[in-house]
Amino acid sequence: MKEPEHQYPFLLACQRKPAEYTPIWLMRQAGRYMKEYRALRKKFSFLEMCKKPELAAEVTLQPLQKLNVDAAIIFSDILIPLEPMGVAFEFAKGEGPVFHRPIRGMKDVERLRIIEPEEETSFLMEAIRIVRRELEGKVPLIGFSGAPFTLASYIIEGGHSRNYILTKSMMYQDRPTWNRLMEKLSEVLIRYLDAQIRAGVQAIQVFDSWVGCLSPDDYEEYVLPYSKKVMDALDRSVPMIHFGTSTSALLPLMKKAGGNVIGVDWRVDLDEAWARIGYDVGIQGNLDPVVLFGPVDLIKKEVKRILNQAGGRPGHIFNLGHGILPNTPVEHVSALVEMVHEFSSRKK
Amino acid sequence: MKEPEHQYPFLLACQRKPAEYTPIWLMRQAGRYMKEYRALRKKFSFLEMCKKPELAAEVTLQPLQKLNVDAAIIFSDILIPLEPMGVAFEFAKGEGPVFHRPIRGMKDVERLRIIEPEEETSFLMEAIRIVRRELEGKVPLIGFSGAPFTLASYIIEGGHSRNYILTKSMMYQDRPTWNRLMEKLSEVLIRYLDAQIRAGVQAIQVFDSWVGCLSPDDYEEYVLPYSKKVMDALDRSVPMIHFGTSTSALLPLMKKAGGNVIGVDWRVDLDEAWARIGYDVGIQGNLDPVVLFGPVDLIKKEVKRILNQAGGRPGHIFNLGHGILPNTPVEHVSALVEMVHEFSSRKK
Numbered sequence: 001m002k003e004p005e006h007q008y009p010f011l012l013a014c015q016r017k018p019a020e021y022t023p024i025w026l027m028r029q030a031g032r033y034m035k036e037y038r039a040l041r042k043k044f045s046f047l048e049m050c051k052k053p054e055l056a057a058e059v060t061l062q063p064l065q066k067l068n069v070d071a072a073i074i075f076s077d078i079l080i081p082l083e084p085m086g087v088a089f090e091f092a093k094g095e096g097p098v099f100h101r102p103i104r105g106m107k108d109v110e111r112l113r114i115i116e117p118e119e120e121t122s123f124l125m126e127a128i129r130i131v132r133r134e135l136e137g138k139v140p141l142i143g144f145s146g147a148p149f150t151l152a153s154y155i156i157e158g159g160h161s162r163n164y165i166l167t168k169s170m171m172y173q174d175r176p177t178w179n180r181l182m183e184k185l186s187e188v189l190i191r192y193l194d195a196q197i198r199a200g201v202q203a204i205q206v207f208d209s210w211v212g213c214l215s216p217d218d219y220e221e222y223v224l225p226y227s228k229k230v231m232d233a234l235d236r237s238v239p240m241i242h243f244g245t246s247t248s249a250l251l252p253l254m255k256k257a258g259g260n261v262i263g264v265d266w267r268v269d270l271d272e273a274w275a276r277i278g279y280d281v282g283i284q285g286n287l288d289p290v291v292l293f294g295p296v297d298l299i300k301k302e303v304k305r306i307l308n309q310a311g312g313r314p315g316h317i318f319n320l321g322h323g324i325l326p327n328t329p330v331e332h333v334s335a336l337v338e339m340v341h342e343f344s345s346r347k348k
Numbered sequence: 349m350k351e352p353e354h355q356y357p358f359l360l361a362c363q364r365k366p367a368e369y370t371p372i373w374l375m376r377q378a379g380r381y382m383k384e385y386r387a388l389r390k391k392f393s394f395l396e397m398c399k400k401p402e403l404a405a406e407v408t409l410q411p412l413q414k415l416n417v418d419a420a421i422i423f424s425d426i427l428i429p430l431e432p433m434g435v436a437f438e439f440a441k442g443e444g445p446v447f448h449r450p451i452r453g454m455k456d457v458e459r460l461r462i463i464e465p466e467e468e469t470s471f472l473m474e475a476i477r478i479v480r481r482e483l484e485g486k487v488p489l490i491g492f493s494g495a496p497f498t499l500a501s502y503i504i505e506g507g508h509s510r511n512y513i514l515t516k517s518m519m520y521q522d523r524p525t526w527n528r529l530m531e532k533l534s535e536v537l538i539r540y541l542d543a544q545i546r547a548g549v550q551a552i553q554v555f556d557s558w559v560g561c562l563s564p565d566d567y568e569e570y571v572l573p574y575s576k577k578v579m580d581a582l583d584r585s586v587p588m589i590h591f592g593t594s595t596s597a598l599l600p601l602m603k604k605a606g607g608n609v610i611g612v613d614w615r616v617d618l619d620e621a622w623a624r625i626g627y628d629v630g631i632q633g634n635l636d637p638v639v640l641f642g643p644v645d646l647i648k649k650e651v652k653r654i655l656n657q658a659g660g661r662p663g664h665i666f667n668l669g670h671g672i673l674p675n676t677p678v679e680h681v682s683a684l685v686e687m688v689h690e691f692s693s694r695k696k
Contacts, residue, residue: 165641169638169641172643212594272597287540
C-alpha cells in the first residue's frame with residue numbers, strides 16, 4: 001500500500017477531510033509491551049536506543065510489522081533536546097528521568113544553550129531519514145517533542161512531580177527567570193521541530209503532558225504564549241497535534257495556542273471535548289490505556305463508544321489518552337487497531 | 349462569637365443561603381505547616397495523633413487559634429475506617445500510606461469486616477465530642493472520610509498510584525469482586541459517617557480525591573452507585589460536601605451521586621464549574637495550594653478572581669483545591685482567610 005500523501009487517512013484526518021476509515025496510531029506504540037523491543041533493551045539503554053539512528057529506526061518500525069497502524073512515530077523521547085542545552089539526565093530504574101542539576105534560578109537559566117539541532121541531535125534527524133526511506137511511503141511519519149511547560153517542569157523539579165511546587169513557585173515568584181526559561185525552551189523547540197520537519201517528518205506532535213496541573217488562568221498567562229510561539233513558527237503545511245492530559249478545562253486555550261488537532265485523554269468524553277474545542281480543529285484520542293489489559297469485549301465496547309462520540313465527523317484520529325503501558329498484551333493492541341478500522345469503515 | 353446554628357456563615361453557605369461574608373476553611377488546616385503541629389509530631393506518629401482523642405482534639409483546634417476560619421474539621425485521615433476492616437497500613441516516611449497486604453481478589457474482599465464504628469473507631473467519636481465541647485459553638489465541626497472509590501484504590505494498589513492499573517483492572521476484569529468490595533466499603537462508610545454525625549459533626553466532607561483518574565463513563569458505571577448509596581443513607585439535615593480533584597468532566601455526575609456542595613480544584617474555573625453543576629447545589633474551592641507560597645499580591649489577585657467567579661452567589665465556600673502543602677508560610681494562610689472575609693463582606 002503506497003498512497004499519494006494527500007490520501008493517507010492519518011493526514012486526511014489532520015486536515016479534517018473524510019477518509020475511508022478513522023485512522024489510528026498509539027502513543028508509545030514502540031515500547032516495552034513488545035517482545036522485539038524488550039529484546040533490544042536487554043542490549044542497550046533507552047537513551048542509547050534513542051541516540052543510535054539505526055536502532056531508533058528499527059524500533060520505530062517494529063510496531064508496523066505487527067500492527068496495522070496508520071502512522072509511525074519516530075522513536076525518541078520528549079526530553080531529548082534538553083541534554084545538548086546543558087541539562088543532562090538519566091533514566092533511573094523505575095523512576096523516570098532524573099536531572100541531577102535542576103534549573104532553579106536565573107543563573108541556571110543563563111547557562112542553558114540554544115542548540116543547533118542538525119548537529120547536536122543529528123542522530124534523530126538521521127533516524128528520521130532512515131525511517132522515511134524504509135517506510136517507502138507506507139504510512140506517514142510523526143516527529144515530536146515536549147512542549148515548553150512540560151520540559152520546564154522536568155528541569156525545574158528534577159524529574160516527575162506530584163504537586164509542581166517548584167515549577168509553579170518559579171512562575172509565581174520569579175517571573176523574569178520563568179520568562180527567560182520559557183523563551184529559551186521555545187527557541188530551542190522551534191529549531192528542533194523545524195529540523196525534524198526538514199529531515200522528513202510529515203506531522204508533529206507537541207506533548208504538553210503535565211500541563212493539566214495548571215489552572216486555566218495560569219495556563220493562559222504563563223504557558224500559552226510560549227506554546228503558541230513554537231507552533232506559530234513552524235511550517236504550516238505540516239499538521240500539528242497538540243496533546244496534554246487532565247486538560248478538560250484547558251481545551252479551548254490549548255486550541256488558541258495552536259495545533260490542527262487537539263489530543264485529549266479519557267478524563268473527558270470525546271464528544272464533549274470536541275464540542276468545547278470547536279469543529280474547526282481535529283481531535284485525537286481517547287481510550288484509557290488500562291482498557292487494553294482487557295477483556296476484549298470491553299475494548300470493543302469502548303472503541304464503539306469513542307467512535308460513536310466522534311460521530312463519523314472527519315478529523316478524528318483514534319489514539320489512547322496516554323502512552324501504552326508496559327505490560328499491555330500485544331494481541332489486544334493489535335485487536336484494537338483492527339476494531340477501529342472495521343467499525344469506522346465508510347466502505348459499503 | 350457564639351451564634352445560633354442557622355447563622356453560621358459556613359452552614360448558611362452549605363444551604364445556599366446568604367451569609368454576611370463568604371465562609372472559608374482549608375483542607376489540612378491542621379497540619380505540618382504549623383509549628384504547633386510539628387512540635388506534637390515530634391512526640392507522636394501521625395496515626396497515634398489520630399487515635400488519641402485528646403491529641404486529635406488539640407490538633408483540630410490548633411488552626412482556630414491562629415486563623416479566623418469558619419469551620420473546624422476533625423483531625424483524622426480518610427483511611428481510618430480501613431484498619432478495623434482488616435487492611436492495616438502504615439505511613440512510610442515521605443511515601444504516604446503503604447498497605448502490605450493489598451486487596452486483589454474475592455478472597456481478600458471476603459475477609460474484610462463490616463465495622464462497628466462506635467466501638468472500633470471510638471477514638472474518633474470521642475475526639476468529636478471533645479472538640480464540640482471545647483469549641484463552645486464558635487464554629488461548626490466537619491467530619492469526613494474517603495469515598496468508596498478512593499479507599500478502594502488505596503487498598504487495591506497498596507498505596508498511592510500513578511496509573512491505577514490494578515484498580516481499573518479489577519473494575520474491568522473482575523466485576524463481582526469490584527462490586528463486592530464497593531458494597532462493603534459503602535456499608536462501612538455509611539456506618540462510619542453516621543457515627544460521626546451522632547457524635548456531633550455538623551457537616552460531612554466525602555473525599556473522592558483520586559476519582560479524577562476515571563472517564564465519565566467509568567465513573568457512572570463503577571463508582572457513582574456506591575457514592576450515591578453512601579450519601580443517600582445519611583441524615584439529610586447534615587450538609588454534605590462531595591470533593592474530588594481533576595474532576596472537570598465528572599462534575600455533573602458527582603452532583604448526581606450526591607452532596608449539597610461540590611468541591612472542585614483549581615484545574616477548572618469556579619464559574620465554569622458551577623455553571624456545569626447547576627446552581628441548585630453549592631460549590632467549594634478552589635485556590636491552588638501552591639499560590640499560598642506567595643507572593644501576597646498573587647494571593648490577593650487569586651482571591652479576588654475566585655470570589656469574582658463565584659459572583660457573590662450564596663452557596664460558595666472558599667477553600668483550596670486540595671490540602672495545604674507542608675512548607676506553606678502560616679502568615680500567608682492567615683492573610684488568605686482575612687482577605688476572603690474582607691473582599692466578600694456584604695456589610696456596608
